[in-house]
Amino acid sequence: MTEVQKKELIEIAVKMTAVSYVPYSHFHVGAALLAKNGTIFTGCNIENAAYSPSNCAERTAIFKAISENVHSFEAIAIVGGLENEKGEVEIKDFCTPCGVCRQVLSEFCDKNFRIILFDGKSTIKEFLLEELLPESFGASKLS
Numbered sequence: 521m522t523e524v525q526k527k528e529l530i531e532i533a534v535k536m537t538a539v540s541y542v543p544y545s546h547f548h549v550g551a552a553l554l555a556k557n558g559t560i561f562t563g564c565n566i567e568n569a570a571y572s573p574s575n576c577a578e579r580t581a582i583f584k585a586i587s588e589n590v591h592s593f594e595a596i597a598i599v600g601g602l603e604n605e606k607g608e609v610e611i612k613d614f615c616t617p618c619g620v621c622r623q624v625l626s627e628f629c630d631k632n633f634r635i636i637l638f639d640g641k642s643t644i645k646e647f648l649l650e651e652l653l654p655e656s657f658g659a660s661k662l663s
């Protein structure tokens with residue numbers, strides 16, 4: 521992936537924070553998932569009054585892709601931040617994916633899959649899934 525492609529993916533993730541449904545946490549997360557076929561699937565977090573049915577941005581993006589029969593992915597950009605009193609999203613730090621999302625990504629993403637994070641200023645961090653979820657439980661354990 522080129523730096524330009526990474527920045528494009530981050531920009532799409534940032535735009536997605538505008539449509540997060542977060543009346544409880546007010547923490548907006550946006551994701552942009554790049555499939556190997558070049559399609560970008562977007563996601564935002566979607567909360568619920570009962571809390572546990574809430575869905576993270578990363579899982580929204582990956583479930584959208586799987587539901588379109590796309591199963592091969594190259595990278596995901598994730599950003600997040602609280603809204604201010606004007607309702608604007610302020611990205612001030614890296615938004616690392618939660619454990620559940622790491623597990624869901626591990627179901628579908630190979631060893632080269634990249635997780636791209638942005639601090640809202642100028643720094644981009646990049647991880648392999650193996651770095652964020654070492655010794656993961658996967659399909660091979662069931663055979």
Ligand code: THU
Nearest residue numbers: 545547549565576577616617618
């Ligand atoms: N959230 C995500 O969307 N992705 C993550 O990986 C971390 C957390 C959401 C869930 C909830 O809507 C809000 O951020 C606060 O936890």
